[in-house]
Amino acid sequence: MSRPLVVPESFRLDHQKVKAPYVRLAGVKETPKGDRIEKYDLRLAQPNQEALSTGAIHTLEHLLATYIRSHLEGVVDISPMGCRTGFYLVVLGEPGPQKVLEAFQATLQDVVNHAEPIPGVSEFECGNYRDHDPEGAKVWAERALSGPLHVQETIEIA
Numbered sequence: 275m276s277r278p279l280v281v282p283e284s285f286r287l288d289h290q291k292v293k294a295p296y297v298r299l300a301g302v303k304e305t306p307k308g309d310r311i312e313k314y315d316l317r318l319a320q321p322n323q324e325a326l327s328t329g330a331i332h333t334l335e336h337l338l339a340t341y342i343r344s345h346l347e348g349v350v351d352i353s354p355m356g357c358r359t360g361f362y363l364v365v366l367g368e369p370g371p372q373k374v375l376e377a378f379q380a381t382l383q384d385v386v387n388h389a390e391p392i393p394g395v396s397e398f399e400c401g402n403y404r405d406h407d408p409e410g411a412k413v414w415a416e417r418a419l420s421g422p423l424h425v426q427e428t429i430e431i432a
Contacts, residue, residue, distance in 0.1 A: 288429045289321035294359065295418040296426035297375040310368050311350070316378055317360035317426070318418050325358040329407030330414055333392055334385065335361070336400075337411060340393045341384040346377035371425045379423060385415040 283301050292298070294317040301313040318334075319325055326334070331354045338361060343349045348366040355361060363374065388408075395403050 284315070286430050287315075288431045291429040292317065292321065292426050293424075294318060294320045295421045295423045297371055297378055297423070298426040298428060299371050299374075300362070300428070309366060312365050312368065314363040314365070314371070314374050315360060315426075316352075316363055316374075318414050319359040321357065321359050326414055327407055327410055328358070329405050330410030331358050332402065333406045333408050333411035334414060336392050336394050336406075337385045337388055338381055342377060342381045345380045346374065375423065375425055379419065382415040382419050382423075386412055386419070388412075 287300075296315075296317050298315040298317070299312060300315040303311045303313075305311065335352070335354050338352050342352060342363070346365065346369060348369065350364040350366055352361050352363045363378075365374070369377075392406055392408055394400055395406055397403050
């Protein structure tokens with residue numbers, strides 16, 4: 275017996291109509307115990323027009339994962355998108371898009387100001403520790419901050 279195909283929310287987003295950089299509430303789930311989980315689309319690059327290099331997005335992943343938890347409670351995970359245009363943020367609770375936007379802005383400023391070695395970059399801590407680009411990560415963070423970084427509403431494909 276086969277199960278019906280479930281199309282992910284991101285495949286229904288009209289990538290031609292959104293305007294990066296942005297924060298977008300991409301989904302909400304409720305656990306059987308009633309806990310709320312929100313998923314956010316943190317987009318840095320304009321879809322289908324540009325993409326972050328693997329080194330820059332990898333470094334951003336390490337820095338965002340390190341810093342965002344000090345600006346936002348309930349962070350479960352932050353992961354790069356396969357298309358290399360941004361990240362998904364999963365949060366337990368209901369911070370809402372505006373609070374996530376403020377936390378993302380503060381975190382991007384932390385990335386711009388970061389002067390130490392990148393956290394978690396050794397062959398023991400990272401699965402591809404040689405592929406990092408700290409300067410590229412800072413460029414993308416600065417670009418997003420000059421944005422304007424905004425809350426983007428979901429625009430579905432018509």
